[in-house]
Amino acid sequence: MLRIGILGLGTVGSGVVKILEKNSENIKNKVGTEVTIEKILVNNLKKERDVEIKKELLTDKVEDIINNSNIDIVVELIGGEQPAYDYIIKAIENGKSIVTANKLVIAKYGKRIFRKADENDVQVCYEGSVAGGLPIIRPLQNSLAANRIEKIYGILNGTTNYILTDMSKEKKDFADSLKNAQALGFAEADPSSDIEGYDAAYKITILSSLAFERFVDVNEVYVEGIKDIDIEDIELAHEMGYVIKLLAIAKNSSEGLDVRVHPAFVPEDHPLAMINGTYNCVYLHGDAVGQVMSTARGAGQMPTGSAVTADIIQVAKDINHNQREVQRMDSFLESNVIKIDEIENSFYLRFEVKDEPGVMAHIAKIFGDNNVSLASVLQKQKENPVVPLVFITHSVREKDLNQSLAKIKKLDDVIEIKSVIRVENNI
Amino acid sequence: MLRIGILGLGTVGSGVVKILEKNSENIKNKVGTEVTIEKILVNNLKKERDVEIKKELLTDKVEDIINNSNIDIVVELIGGEQPAYDYIIKAIENGKSIVTANKLVIAKYGKRIFRKADENDVQVCYEGSVAGGLPIIRPLQNSLAANRIEKIYGILNGTTNYILTDMSKEKKDFADSLKNAQALGFAEADPSSDIEGYDAAYKITILSSLAFERFVDVNEVYVEGIKDIDIEDIELAHEMGYVIKLLAIAKNSSEGLDVRVHPAFVPEDHPLAMINGTYNCVYLHGDAVGQVMSTARGAGQMPTGSAVTADIIQVAKDINHNQREVQRMDSFLESNVIKIDEIENSFYLRFEVKDEPGVMAHIAKIFGDNNVSLASVLQKQKENPVVPLVFITHSVREKDLNQSLAKIKKLDDVIEIKSVIRVENNI
Ligand SMILES: NC(=O)c1ccc[n+]([C@@H]2O[C@H](COP(=O)([O-])OP(=O)(O)OC[C@H]3O[C@@H](n4cnc5c(N)ncnc54)[C@H](OP(=O)(O)O)[C@@H]3O)[C@@H](O)[C@H]2O)c1
Ligand SMILES: NC(=O)c1ccc[n+]([C@@H]2O[C@H](COP(=O)([O-])OP(=O)(O)OC[C@H]3O[C@@H](n4cnc5c(N)ncnc54)[C@H](OP(=O)(O)O)[C@@H]3O)[C@@H](O)[C@H]2O)c1
Numbered sequence: 001m002l003r004i005g006i007l008g009l010g011t012v013g014s015g016v017v018k019i020l021e022k023n024s025e026n027i028k029n030k031v032g033t034e035v036t037i038e039k040i041l042v043n044n045l046k047k048e049r050d051v052e053i054k055k056e057l058l059t060d061k062v063e064d065i066i067n068n069s070n071i072d073i074v075v076e077l078i079g080g081e082q083p084a085y086d087y088i089i090k091a092i093e094n095g096k097s098i099v100t101a102n103k104l105v106i107a108k109y110g111k112r113i114f115r116k117a118d119e120n121d122v123q124v125c126y127e128g129s130v131a132g133g134l135p136i137i138r139p140l141q142n143s144l145a146a147n148r149i150e151k152i153y154g155i156l157n158g159t160t161n162y163i164l165t166d167m168s169k170e171k172k173d174f175a176d177s178l179k180n181a182q183a184l185g186f187a188e189a190d191p192s193s194d195i196e197g198y199d200a201a202y203k204i205t206i207l208s209s210l211a212f213e214r215f216v217d218v219n220e221v222y223v224e225g226i227k228d229i230d231i232e233d234i235e236l237a238h239e240m241g242y243v244i245k246l247l248a249i250a251k252n253s254s255e256g257l258d259v260r261v262h263p264a265f266v267p268e269d270h271p272l273a274m275i276n277g278t279y280n281c282v283y284l285h286g287d288a289v290g291q292v293m294s295t296a297r298g299a300g301q302m303p304t305g306s307a308v309t310a311d312i313i314q315v316a317k318d319i320n321h322n323q324r325e326v327q328r329m330d331s332f333l334e335s336n337v338i339k340i341d342e343i344e345n346s347f348y349l350r351f352e353v354k355d356e357p358g359v360m361a362h363i364a365k366i367f368g369d370n371n372v373s374l375a376s377v378l379q380k381q382k383e384n385p386v387v388p389l390v391f392i393t394h395s396v397r398e399k400d401l402n403q404s405l406a407k408i409k410k411l412d413d414v415i416e417i418k419s420v421i422r423v424e425n426n427i
Numbered sequence: 428m429l430r431i432g433i434l435g436l437g438t439v440g441s442g443v444v445k446i447l448e449k450n451s452e453n454i455k456n457k458v459g460t461e462v463t464i465e466k467i468l469v470n471n472l473k474k475e476r477d478v479e480i481k482k483e484l485l486t487d488k489v490e491d492i493i494n495n496s497n498i499d500i501v502v503e504l505i506g507g508e509q510p511a512y513d514y515i516i517k518a519i520e521n522g523k524s525i526v527t528a529n530k531l532v533i534a535k536y537g538k539r540i541f542r543k544a545d546e547n548d549v550q551v552c553y554e555g556s557v558a559g560g561l562p563i564i565r566p567l568q569n570s571l572a573a574n575r576i577e578k579i580y581g582i583l584n585g586t587t588n589y590i591l592t593d594m595s596k597e598k599k600d601f602a603d604s605l606k607n608a609q610a611l612g613f614a615e616a617d618p619s620s621d622i623e624g625y626d627a628a629y630k631i632t633i634l635s636s637l638a639f640e641r642f643v644d645v646n647e648v649y650v651e652g653i654k655d656i657d658i659e660d661i662e663l664a665h666e667m668g669y670v671i672k673l674l675a676i677a678k679n680s681s682e683g684l685d686v687r688v689h690p691a692f693v694p695e696d697h698p699l700a701m702i703n704g705t706y707n708c709v710y711l712h713g714d715a716v717g718q719v720m721s722t723a724r725g726a727g728q729m730p731t732g733s734a735v736t737a738d739i740i741q742v743a744k745d746i747n748h749n750q751r752e753v754q755r756m757d758s759f760l761e762s763n764v765i766k767i768d769e770i771e772n773s774f775y776l777r778f779e780v781k782d783e784p785g786v787m788a789h790i791a792k793i794f795g796d797n798n799v800s801l802a803s804v805l806q807k808q809k810e811n812p813v814v815p816l817v818f819i820t821h822s823v824r825e826k827d828l829n830q831s832l833a834k835i836k837k838l839d840d841v842i843e844i845k846s847v848i849r850v851e852n853n854i
Contacts, residue, residue, distance in 0.1 A: 019573050019715050029640070029758035030572055127570055133716035135562070135570030143554055143562030145457055146446050146736030213456070271722075274698070288446050288733035289560035289723060295698075296719040306715035309573030323750045331456035 005065030008077035015305025101128030107202035125311035133303030147286030158278035196225035204248035432492030435504035442732025528555030534629035552738035560730030574713030585705035635677035647764035
């Protein structure tokens, strides 16, 4: 028999308990022995639980799990940075293997955690940390291992994808769609990590580290969220044959890694444009395999529980057979993310300008002087003295674009720079 | 150092050699030691090769590989049933782990091969046998292991998907599209295994065995190919909002397994309808994870080489760390595929009838008497005495449908039953 301790009995923890129970016979067959829950850590022993659970399994003392010599595997599902990180480290030091869905901790402290696990000859699995139930961590570690991954494009945050889909389909503004997502349970009460892009940034940090075999530093990843996306931008995008998505991007080149999270124009006939609602998607390109795209629900109790329980089964099987899955990270290189300033992209730009002759010429001159060349211009109906002026640029270095925008901002006939959104034409 | 022997240096074998060479440093890091090719078996030592290879590596004597005590891993890429199967068994008996892309041998003899491998404490990996570079075998074995898989729908044969896409886009008939596919290298000189559905049947046999943990008997899998698909059916499908795809289907129910390969109407807004050309796709539903869909190129030198080389890396890593990935197949049950007669499906039916009053009533009566209820009827323009009559049925047991069709065939005013194609509305 193999005993696990679970830290946290919230959304995902309850899912794991349900799956372990429902599929116990099947899991026993796969592992070769029974897998039982020895203890579950919670904050509040008195809270009503979503699953039926024997009272004596619950504890509010973490030592009951991480110092418990009966327990082989610690499943960390409390989330957040601390105390989760400390608990993981202590459990490893006590010889326990770890399964976690904590993208923040893996993205920030993965390197330390994996080293510690190596020193203590235990495993750390984190399939649930990226894209919920979608198999992506292990495929990068094994089925795709013969490839040099060249680029990854992900829709990795279900909350923002739901909001953008809702804004686009229902012609709602951001605030309304966010409220709607919260009412439906697709966004948290404090949605900042999702809508500001940090959640996706943790995930692309994890994926790019694995794909490019470097410990990508999450602080070097450029992050921009979706809260400034205007319904007008969504409609203009649509007119021009695009959909706006929050993309997590990671590309490998000889100059370094290009890793970033931001809203982007995606051509409407690209498969990524069709990923709607709370679905997640990973689209990658390997030198041998070519394009691979996978999609599934990226969050929620059962999908994430599926990934976490799969990790538990794998680790339990290995322990039961006296093995240890070796993840050779000793050859991983250090982070070398290129600063966003140096990245080249095509851009969508929306200005509000005065309806006066010469404004276009003024703007065009500044672009020309700063190496920004234009692919298309759209000037909307002129019913009032303030008119929207929309540009799509050719590929331009961000630094050059920003310099020109700083100058354009100061023009008398430019009222406001409303939107600056990257356009991803070559996914 | 780890030494491998490769049986076969054709399309896939050459791809594996290329990838091992190109990514050798990276593979060494992953495995923890160098992986080198000791010997390669070919039929014809004098043939020009697609890859540069030292002459002394080639042999036409299989014993140089399967009896070679320097070799730890045998990579079988000669294809076909014999001598591939014998070579695999002998290599296992000699203590060698196997990597293969041979779907025919795994589908037909998987059970015997896995038992033999267990007895000899070696591994057998076959990621390349299904859907080329698309990671699906390992995800079923690990990332999705906590699920009860309920159903799988696959587009698993690139040749037929290319032909159907080409027929549909270019309004060509089957023979022309097949010739085109052959000219482009997407279909073999003898395309029968692809176009008759057997290739897809081997693959769905492998997937359903893994997903449902039963040794599915490939002979119990219903198989129907695409060569009777008429351009007229493709156009009528389009008019009714469908696309015709060769689907490989596997469903699990309390009555048994429903495993089959046949052309099917797929609703045009379903993601499967958008998989075009030589792409493959696996769409599955698990009780915890919900829907997962993955797509990639399903064949070809490099995609398949990617999957085979990933398996080589995995096995080499395990051997180098004195481990052995345990695939617990001892609890797999026996095959219990339901006979196609008992399966219920909606059907598209196209008849050629005489333009005479009463024909519809005659047909409708027979359907009514045999429990076949109709969802829709389409009668095309009546410019000549022979008119096409098209029906979509509600869900009906195949036995009942076939009984009614046998009677309808005998009607005087029915000239011919042109097409009978299953409609998959509830994917
Ligand atoms: N929710 C998803 O769909 C999803 C998807 C992918 C990944 N994840 C990741 O999975 C992890 C868990 O997320 P979740 O949504 O399940 O969180 P949650 O619903 O907020 O649950 C957290 C659980 O941890 C317990 N807990 C929190 N802090 C604790 C502490 N200091 N000491 C003891 N117990 C503590 C809570 O106890 P009480 O119940 O007593 O308050 C609660 O049971 C996070 O890392 C998250 O990023 C979640
Ligand atoms: N091609 C694909 O895209 C693809 C995709 C997925 C899976 N697969 C599977 O991969 C396997 C290999 O396919 P392939 O397309 O690479 O085949 P292939 O191009 O026909 O190559 C077969 C190779 O095996 C050698 N060979 C055949 N029979 C032999 C024998 N009896 N003794 C010694 N050597 C023999 C041939 O030698 P000579 O070169 O001297 O004739 C040739 O090098 C098959 O199981 C196939 O189903 C292929």
